[in-house]
Amino acid sequence: MAEQTTHGAPEAAPRRPGREAWINAGLAALLLAAPVAAIGLGEPYYANLASRVAILGLAGVGLNLALGYGGMVSLGHAAFFGIGGYAAGIAAQAAFNAEPVMGWPVTLPGTDLMPAIWLAALVVAGLVAAAMGAICLRTSGVYFIMITLAFAQMIFYFAISWPEYGGEDGLSIHVRNRFPGVDTYDPLTFFLICYACLMAAIWLTSRLIAARFGAALMCARMNPGRLATVGIEPFPVKLAAFVVSAMLTALAGALYAELNGFVSPAMLNWHTSGEIIVFCILGGVGRLFGPVAGAALYVLMEHVLGGLTEHWQLPLGLIILAVVLFARGGLIGLLAGGARHG
């Protein structure tokens, strides 16, 4: 992991990659140890909290590929998060009722197997992201932000006004979907599934960033003109990163629906997009484990502040504001040092 992180640092020289690698390893170990300890102490609630961190962290890792490495400020990732959630909900509903998900042009049966659901979530989110990205990436800067937001809202309103999948009420997943060979209802087992997905996504990101593709992507962020000059068109590189980013976030959405046993249009709401960005920023944007640290911090704050006052969003907003204004670089930036890209 250490070596990959070094490659992952876009401006490797002033940063201390060794320290960041240690922090990453520590974070990974801590996130794994927390639910194990919680189960040992007979507090399964905290194992679910850890699952939440892993899932939201995964959503952030997805966004981070577009946002942190590719410089694409997408305010529309709630769409992919929600698509993942609905993939799980719709497949489970169809399996529960023994009906096909669709009968035309091919008959697609429902399923309650997580890997099949994940595949569906990845494919659908990938297709939607390709269409959305093809339009959005024609623009840049503030247009890109607003257009990704607008498309996500379009999907949100569609989900609300389309009654077949619950409309405004959403869909319940009555029985948590199965994973071959294990009991998904066991909080620790479910956590381990989420954790494995998170680690796989982080590994994939680190490999992508270390590859030529990653170099091209970061160059597309910093200097698209130069990238074009050396013979690489920036558009397809950014589009590919956007699609992969969306797919990872969709996987998180599918797991999130399983965790809650429920999927609703709230997952598609633009507040969700904002929160996923918050994970990235709190932890450190463009850092491999940044979104995980950010999600952990967010869930922790939500939990602690929520225990203190019902108006917990007020202090949360003030804290986010303070981080943006005064603590640039996020948690990992604070611990590992080094500048964050502009």
Place this chain on the structure above:
Amino acid sequence: MTLALLVEQLLNGLQLGVMLFLMAAGLTLVFGVMGLINLAHGALYMTGAFVCAWVAGMTGSFWAGLLAAVPAAALVGALVEVAVIRRLYARDHLDQVLATFALILVFSEGARMIFGARPMWLDIPEALTGHVSLPGGAAYPVYRLAIIAVGLAVAAGLFWLIRRTRLGMRIRAGASDREMIGALGVDIARLYTVVFALGAGLAGLAGAMVGALQSVQVGMGEPVLILAFVTIVIGGIGSIRGALVGALLVGVVDTMGRIFLPVLFGLFTDPSSATTTGAALASMLIYLMMAGILAVRPSGLFPADG
């Protein structure tokens, strides 16, 4: 009947359009002059509505509420600008998005703490409660016509302000070259505060007027904010003229789509599926329109030139 419905819906679309213009004008001015994307603009709209409802509740007069709401929203806008927004001009859009997103959390929760979680209601002022009859026989509420009139008057005033006054000249100059007008002795920091407060006041006006049509509640600004974003993306970010055209286009297309798409689908399929398909498609219509316009003109109908 059909003509009456058409005229009625056209007016409804127009009313939504001028509402959106009041929101979009502030957003586009702030972006054009300061280069800032402000997600918290909806919070200022909400502030206007809450202040109007609260003052109207205390005094029993809608007019007192309206009179208080606009300066209150402008004042809150100015305070937010001085305390937070001003530190964001030099930052990238990501920081701006995040900081203004945090402001939404603060405003929403703050409003909930001050005014409670229950929606508030505003009554339409007595002088404007009647209806006028339209060609075709339908009756149309006077209040909505008044909103259209106020919106168009404000639009005209804004064009006058930007094109014909010294302040407008400075705003235009600030949009094209901020260092130069700073060097010429204009206090840029104050100009920015004034522009932000102006946008906030317009949003507050919109919120206060709409407050009498729907309930005044936390989060009411967000759907409008997103429509306003679509509006300025269509019109061209930074352009007031684009905001006006975009707002009327979005208002009319959205309203007409919701009424006539289900009818249109009814010609081909059975009524119940026509209603759901039509309604679902209608809710997506303006976004599809936006995508279509951007495919042809990536920087909007009127790329920013003031």
